[in-house]
Amino acid sequence: ETGVTQSPTHLIKTRGQQVTLRCSSQSGHNTVSWYQQALGQGPQFIFQYYREEENGRGNFPPRFSGLQFPNYSSELNVNALELDDSALYLCASSNHGANYGYTFGSGTRLTVV
Amino acid sequence: AQSVSQHNHHVILSEAASLELGCNYSYGGTVNLFWYVQYPGQHLQLLLKYFSGDPLVKGIKGFEAEFIKSKFSFNLRKPSVQWSDTAEYFCAVNALYGNKLVFGAGTILRVKS
Numbered sequence: 001e002t003g004v005t006q007s008p009t010h011l012i013k014t015r016g017q018q019v020t021l022r023c024s025s026q027s028g029h030n031t032v033s034w035y036q037q038a039l040g041q042g043p044q045f046i047f048q049y050y051r052e053e054e055n056g057r058g059n060f061p062p063r064f065s066g067l068q069f070p071n072y073s074s075e076l077n078v079n080a081l082e083l084d085d086s087a088l089y090l091c092a093s094s095n096h097g098a099n100y101g102y103t104f105g106s107g108t109r110l111t112v113v
Numbered sequence: 114a115q116s117v118s119q120h121n122h123h124v125i126l127s128e129a130a131s132l133e134l135g136c137n138y139s140y141g142g143t144v145n146l147f148w149y150v151q152y153p154g155q156h157l158q159l160l161l162k163y164f165s166g167d168p169l170v171k172g173i174k175g176f177e178a179e180f181i182k183s184k185f186s187f188n189l190r191k192p193s194v195q196w197s198d199t200a201e202y203f204c205a206v207n208a209l210y211g212n213k214l215v216f217g218a219g220t221i222l223r224v225k226s
Contacts, residue, residue: 033214045214055212090157102159103159
């Protein structure tokens with residue numbers, strides 16, 4: 001089975017710009033969650049997508065938005081980038097309601113300058 | 114709201130020493146519990162999980178964890194660590210049928226050879 005793949009692996013953006021991060025879920029998984037991991041902290045839940053709709057959201061502003069496609073892949077979009085958005089962004093896939101765990105990708109390291 | 118507390122941010126051990134990493138969570142309902150490991154430069158990997166049944170859970174690479182419901186704890190243990198166990202360890206919880214993982218801040222383990 002294929003794991004979770006994320007692209008790009010690294011990205012440098014300027015404050016105020018917009019960024020799109022991409023995630024392909026593990027084969028057989030229909031749900032994608034996004035997490036932000038700031039330096040020295042544990043991952044923080046941004047939101048989850050199931051059936052192409054947002055299925056729960058953490059404490060992140062509306063400039064963080066997402067999409068899920070029919071093949072279960074997903075995008076995370078961040079508008080009006082701020083310096084504090086610099087972090088590792090992790091994608092995790094799972095099966096809705098199955099609760100047997102989440103498979104994480106290697107993440108995208110975003111640096112905002 | 115759920116929260117997870119990991120007792121130590123940095124732990125240094127010599128090879129063959131025993132390991133115990135503390136994890137306490139705050140949530141009044143039924144939870145699923147996880148330990149993830151992040152080796153340097155790699156993605157989060159699931160070490161073990163608890164959903165129900167025997168509170169002593171065995172995972173990969175000789176790790177085990179014990180769920181003590183009365184103490185809201187899920188401590189990770191290994192009888193004898195190896196240099197290759199050097200990594201960051203994260204405890205995480207999600208509510209039964211919940212849609213997000215709540216992570217602790219992580220414990221960085223360094224094993225001296």
